[in-house]
Every structure is written in C-alpha cells, then in structure tokens.
Amino acid sequence: MKILVINAGSSSLKYQLMDPDSGNVFAKGLCERIGIDGKFTYKANGQTIIDAADCPMPTHKEAIEAVLSALVDPKNGVIGSMDEIDAVGHRVLHGGAKFTESCLVDDACKDAIRECIPLGPLHNPANLMGIEACQKVMPTKPQVAVFDTAFHMTMPAEAYTYAIPYEYYEKDQVRRYGFHGTSHRYIAQRALAILGRTENPEGTKIINCHLGNGSSLCAIKDGKCVDTTMGLGPLAGIPMGTRCGDIDATIMEYLMGRYGYDIKEMMTILNKKSGVLGISGVSSDFRDLEKAEAEGNERAHLALEKFFYEVRKAIGAYAAAMGGVDAIVFTAGVGENGVSNRARVMKGLEFLGAKLDPERNNTRGKEALISTDDSKVKVFVIPTNEELMIAKDTQALAK
Numbered sequence: 141m142k143i144l145v146i147n148a149g150s151s152s153l154k155y156q157l158m159d160p161d162s163g164n165v166f167a168k169g170l171c172e173r174i175g176i177d178g179k180f181t182y183k184a185n186g187q188t189i190i191d192a193a194d195c196p197m198p199t200h201k202e203a204i205e206a207v208l209s210a211l212v213d214p215k216n217g218v219i220g221s222m223d224e225i226d227a228v229g230h231r232v233l234h235g236g237a238k239f240t241e242s243c244l245v246d247d248a249c250k251d252a253i254r255e256c257i258p259l260g261p262l263h264n265p266a267n268l269m270g271i272e273a274c275q276k277v278m279p280t281k282p283q284v285a286v287f288d289t290a291f292h293m294t295m296p297a298e299a300y301t302y303a304i305p306y307e308y309y310e311k312d313q314v315r316r317y318g319f320h321g322t323s324h325r326y327i328a329q330r331a332l333a334i335l336g337r338t339e340n341p342e343g344t345k346i347i348n349c350h351l352g353n354g355s356s357l358c359a360i361k362d363g364k365c366v367d368t369t370m371g372l373g374p375l376a377g378i379p380m381g382t383r384c385g386d387i388d389a390t391i392m393e394y395l396m397g398r399y400g401y402d403i404k405e406m407m408t409i410l411n412k413k414s415g416v417l418g419i420s421g422v423s424s425d426f427r428d429l430e431k432a433e434a435e436g437n438e439r440a441h442l443a444l445e446k447f448f449y450e451v452r453k454a455i456g457a458y459a460a461a462m463g464g465v466d467a468i469v470f471t472a473g474v475g476e477n478g479v480s481n482r483a484r485v486m487k488g489l490e491f492l493g494a495k496l497d498p499e500r501n502n503t504r505g506k507e508a509l510i511s512t513d514d515s516k517v518k519v520f521v522i523p524t525n526e527e528l529m530i531a532k533d534t535q536a537l538a539k
C-alpha cells in the first residue's frame with residue numbers, strides 16, 4: 141500500500157509517500173512559500189532530486205499538483221501513475237474534544253475541523269486548505285484526518301480542567317487539550333512493544349519527553365494519556381525553542397501595562413521571542429546554545445539549565461500523578477540526539493530509581509536502552525515517527 145502523508149501549514153506543505161506496513165519512505169519533500177514565490181524540494185530514495193526556488197504555487201492546490209507531478213515523473217518519479225496512491229493522510233492540529241481518534245474526511249469531518257478553528261487559528265485553516273487541495277486534485281482518493289490532540293482525550297477531568305470559572309469550559313470549551321499527540325501515541329506503542337506489554341498494557345506507567353523545537357511531556361498509564369504539559373494551545377508547559385511554556389498570567393498584564401503592548405504583540409513575544417531563545421538571547425537551537433555555553437555564555441547556560449530543570453520537574457510531577465514510573469522515553473530532535481541534554485535532565489532523578497548508563501546514553505537517532513541494568517526505571521531513546529502513525533491510521537480507515 142502507498143499512502144501520501146500531508147502536513148499543511150499556512151504557506152508550506154510537507155509530504156511523504158510511504159508504505160504503512162514497512163515504514164519505507166519512497167519520496168518526501170517540502171513546498172514552501174506557497175502564495176509567495178514558491179520553493180519546492182523533492183527527495184526520492186534518500187537523494188535530493190529537486191531543490192528549486194521560484195516555483196510559483198499560488199495556492200495549496202498547485203503545491204499538491206507539483207508534488208504529484210514529481211511523484212509520477214518518468215525519470216525521477218517513484219510511481220507510474222497517481223492510481224498507485226491508495227489514500228491521503230493529513231495531520232490536523234486541533235480536533236477539540238470532538239475527535240478522540242482519526243477520521244475519514246467527509247463534509248461532517250470538515251465542518252468539525254472548521255468548528256475547531258477558534259481553538260487552532262493558525263493551523264486548522266491551513267490543514268483544511270491541504271485537505272481541500274487534495275480533494276480537488278485527487279477527488280476519488282480517500283482522505284483521513286489525524287489530530288494532534290486526539291491521543292490526549294483520555295485525560296481525566298482533574299488533569300484537563302483549568303481552575304477558572306467552569307462556565308468557560310461548558311460554554312467555550314476552555315480546557316487542556318495537549319498536542320504532539322500523534323508522536324506521543326507512536327512512542328506509547330513502541331515503548332509498550334519494547335517492554336513486551338502491547339497485549340497487556342494495564343499497570344504500565346510511561347513518561348514520554350518529546351523535546352524538540354516545540355516540546356511536551358506526556359504521562360501514559362495503561363497505554364493511555366493521563367496528562368500532558370501543553371494546554372488549550374501549544375504555548376503551555378515546559379519552555380521551548382521560542383515559546384515561553386507555563387508562566388504567571390500576571391506577567392502579561394504587567395508588561396502590557398508598562399509597554400502598551402496589545403494582546404497580539406504580547407502573544408508574539410510569548411510565542412516567538414521567549415523560551416530558550418528569550419533567556420539566552422543567542423538562539424532557539426540547542427546545538428547553538430551548547431556551543432555558546434561552552435564558550436562561557438552565562439545566559440546560554442541559564443537557558444539550558446532552566447529547560448532541563450522544567451523537564452526534570454515535569455517528570456517528577458508525572459511520576460507522582462501516576463503513582464510511579466516504569467519507563468522514561470526521550471524523543472524528537474533534542475531527545476533523540478542531545479546526549480548531554482539527556483544526561484542533564486536525568487541528573488537528580490536517581491531517587492526515582494532511574495540510573496543513566498553514560499556509555500549507553502552516548503547514542504543518537506536510534507532506538508536504545510540508555511539506563512543501567514540495575515535501574516528500576518528503564519530509560520529509552522525512541523525516534524518518533526508521526527508520519528508512520530498517520531499512514532497507519534489512513535490505511536486502517538481507508539480500508
């Protein structure tokens with residue numbers, strides 16, 4: 141089977157053509173600057189074949205057309221014709237509380253995604269554009285929507301309820317939703333498989349640390365999400381590359397009063413100028429921060445320490461929430477590759493029974509057990525694969 145996985149942003153569109161059974165990726169790439177001047181990349185069998193600027197793509201429809209024409213190109217394509225694509229899977233950011241799992245796209249599904257636009261104002265309209273572009277270009281192919289929020293819908297009320305007047309939950313759906321759900325779900329499945337508990341997940345307690353440019357932790361009990369650090373939107377939780385994570389709401393009132401910022405300016409500061417970038421003034425990229433720290437930059441050091449401290453604290457909180465922890469997993473850019481980052485997060489967590497093995501921890505980008513043999517808590521690196529999860533859901537629903 142061949143599934144086209146699409147992740148559409150407002151002016152970009154990432155794609156992968158893959159086999160959901162083997163995970164084999166036939167081709168992938170990115171359409172950027174849609175509606176501006178257009179940039180198109182296409183990689184097949186691990187090689188970059190097209191990397192072209194000035195490829196006008198006025199809308200997402202032309203972007204999808206460019207993807208398809210690259211895929212079926214007689215010289216560099218990976219399929220003979222569009223007929224070989226069985227279905228299309230779309231990443232959708234916000235499913236509100238409506239979507240507890242992925243769904244086959246029909247008018248009702250699209251209406252529900254549209255209804256969630258106030259909750260995901262930046263992403264959901266773009267996700268819908270991706271879906272509608274594919275419907276126009278490939279009207280007969282089944283399309284599936286896979287939601288970033290769906291995995292978290294098993295949280296208990298005490299985890300998802302905010303301590304503000306309850307009417308805002310009842311009338312306005314203000315609650316914790318959580319994101320990176322497709323990644324957390326993939327890791328939950330892999331971790332359970334490694335632990336030999338796929339068939340009997342009851343009683344397992346896993347904490348997944350998805351640490352990348354955007355970061356979130358997820359407490360996974362019995363294979364299901366019971367808490368996660370992101371909230372109504374993806375700004376909440378631990379500090380991130382440029383996002384502030386949890387802060388005292390008073391800060392907003394105070395700074396808006398002092399500098400006359402309107403809410404839009406304030407949100408831009410919290411979304412784009414905060415996190416480890418904001419503290420360090422150096423970069424949102426963890427490799428740059430480590431380099432600056434090694435050169436004696438104290439704010440880069442503080443930014444990293446703040447990040448590790450908050451991740452460590454969230455691990456402790458989730459161990460308390462679940463009454464223990466069997467496994468801690470690191471995933472995404474920093475989690476998969478940041479050897480010293482992982483060691484610094486884990487420092488001080490020995491009281492939980494989690495002991496890192498420095499040699500085993502010296503690994504990047506592949507599945508590995510990185511705790512000692514006598515560690516009560518197993519610590520793993522598991523590279524995430526959201527696209528595979530989307531492809532598998534699409535395969536199951538398209539059948």
Ligand code: AMP
Nearest residue numbers: 352353354425426427472473474477478
């Ligand atoms: P992601 O958003 O999952 O793509 O992760 C991006 C983040 O991963 C960036 O902050 C990178 O600096 C970080 N990253 C990638 N490789 C490494 C590495 N070898 N060591 C530390 N951080 C890394």
